[in-house]
Amino acid sequence: MSRLKFQLEGIASYSRARAGKFQTLHGTVLTPLFMPVGTQATVKAQTSQTLKECDSQILLANTYHLLLRPGAEVFQRLGGIHRLMNWSHSVLTDSGGFQIYSLPHSRKMKEEGALFKSYVDGKLILLTPELSIEMQKSIGSDIMMVLDQCVSSTSDLNQALEAMERTHRWALRSLKARGESRQSLFAIVQGACISELRKQSASFLTQFEFDGFAIGGLAVGESKAMREDFTEMTVELLPSHLPRYLMGVGTPLDILEAVHRGVDLFDCIIPTAHAQRGVAYTHQGKVQLRRTAYKFSEDRLDLYCSCSTCTLYSKAYLHHLIKSEEVLGWHLVGFHNLFFYRQFMREIRQSILEDTFETYYQSKKKNLLTPESHRTEIYLQ
Ligand SMILES: [Zn+2]
Known part of the structure; x- marks a missing residue:
C-alpha cells in the first residue's frame, strides 16, 4: 500500500486529465498541483508566510545544495526543514540527480555514485543513492526522490541506455535505503527521447513498491512537441493508482498540456525566476x-x-x-x-x-x- 494513499476523484472526458488527492505526513494534497521550488530551503524572495498566503501545498527543496550547506547536522539538531523554515505544509526533496546533469564539470560518474567537488569549500563528496536518502531523511521531507542519472533528452542510444540502467540500479538501492521510514519515495523514469527505453524504464520501475513515479529527463533540450509526445507515452505506461510527477515543467501552457496528458504534479523555477526579470x-x-x-x-x-x-x-x-x-x-x-x-x-x-x-x-x-x-x-x- 502506497504511503500517500492516492485517490482518484475525477477523470475528464476526451482527455487523460485527472483530479486526485493524497495524504502526506503534513496534510492532504489536492492534484493537479504545482510545487514552488525552494532549492536552498527558500522560495526566492518569499517568506513562509507569503507562501501560505498563496496556498502553496508542497515546496520542493534540493538535497544536493542542502547537503553542502547548511549540512545534515543542522537539520538533525533543529528538527528538519519544517522547523528550520517555519513551514507546516509538505516538502518534496529532489535527490541531487539534476545536479549530476547540470554540473557536468564539477563531478565524475561512478557506479557507486557521483563524485562532486563542493562549490562551498572544495571538498570531494561522493553522492551515492544511500547518502542522498540519508540526507533526505535528515531534511525530513514528505516525499523523497531516488538518485538518478539524467542525460540530455537528445542523447544517443548508448548514452541514454547506460544512464537509464544505472538509474534503475540506483532506484533499487534508494528503495532499500528508505527501509521502514514513513517518508514516501518516488522513482524516476528515464530513457531520453527514445520510446523503447522509456518503455523499458517504466516497466522495470513499476514492478517495485514506490509511492509515485516521476518522468525525468524532459525539459532538458527537446522540442515542446517531443516533450508532449514523450510525456503522453510515458504516462500511459504508469499505474493509474499512483501520483505522476513531471519534473521541471513549466510555463502555464506546458502545465496545461501535461495535465491533459495525465500528469498530477509539477515543479519549476519559472514563477519566481522570471519574476526577477x-x-x-x-x-x-x-x-x-x-x-x-x-x-x-x-x-x-x-x-x-x-x-x-x-x-x-x-x-x-x-x-x-x-x-x-x-x-x-x-x-x-x-x-x-x-x-x-x-x-x-x-x-x-x-x-x-x-x-x-x-x-x-x-x-x-x-x-x-x-x-x-x-x-x-x-x-x-
Ligand atoms: Zn495578482
Whole structure:
C-alpha cells in the first residue's frame, strides 16, 4: 500500500486529465498541483508566510545544495526543514540527480555514485543513492526522490541506455535505503527521447513498491512537441493508482498540456525566476513589466487576480521597481506569479471535477497563446 494513499476523484472526458488527492505526513494534497521550488530551503524572495498566503501545498527543496550547506547536522539538531523554515505544509526533496546533469564539470560518474567537488569549500563528496536518502531523511521531507542519472533528452542510444540502467540500479538501492521510514519515495523514469527505453524504464520501475513515479529527463533540450509526445507515452505506461510527477515543467501552457496528458504534479523555477526579470503570468497572458508601455500604467497587473500585489500596486510601480532591480519588485511579482499558478491549478482541478476540462483546455490554450503586443493593442482601443 502506497504511503500517500492516492485517490482518484475525477477523470475528464476526451482527455487523460485527472483530479486526485493524497495524504502526506503534513496534510492532504489536492492534484493537479504545482510545487514552488525552494532549492536552498527558500522560495526566492518569499517568506513562509507569503507562501501560505498563496496556498502553496508542497515546496520542493534540493538535497544536493542542502547537503553542502547548511549540512545534515543542522537539520538533525533543529528538527528538519519544517522547523528550520517555519513551514507546516509538505516538502518534496529532489535527490541531487539534476545536479549530476547540470554540473557536468564539477563531478565524475561512478557506479557507486557521483563524485562532486563542493562549490562551498572544495571538498570531494561522493553522492551515492544511500547518502542522498540519508540526507533526505535528515531534511525530513514528505516525499523523497531516488538518485538518478539524467542525460540530455537528445542523447544517443548508448548514452541514454547506460544512464537509464544505472538509474534503475540506483532506484533499487534508494528503495532499500528508505527501509521502514514513513517518508514516501518516488522513482524516476528515464530513457531520453527514445520510446523503447522509456518503455523499458517504466516497466522495470513499476514492478517495485514506490509511492509515485516521476518522468525525468524532459525539459532538458527537446522540442515542446517531443516533450508532449514523450510525456503522453510515458504516462500511459504508469499505474493509474499512483501520483505522476513531471519534473521541471513549466510555463502555464506546458502545465496545461501535461495535465491533459495525465500528469498530477509539477515543479519549476519559472514563477519566481522570471519574476526577477519582471515577467508576470496573468489571466490576460504573459506580461513583460520592463516594457516602456507600462511606465505610466495605473492598471493592476492582472484584472482578475485578488492577490495583494494586484490589489495594492499599479503596473507603473512594478515597472519602476523591476527597472531599478529592487528586491521588492522581485518579491511582489513572484508573489503574484505563485498566486496565479495556484489559482490556475485550482481552475484546472475544478474543471476536471465538473467534467468541463475539454472546454477549459481549449479556451485557456487560446488565451495563453495570444501574444502580449496583440493584447496591449486591444486594451488601447
Ligand atoms: Zn495578482
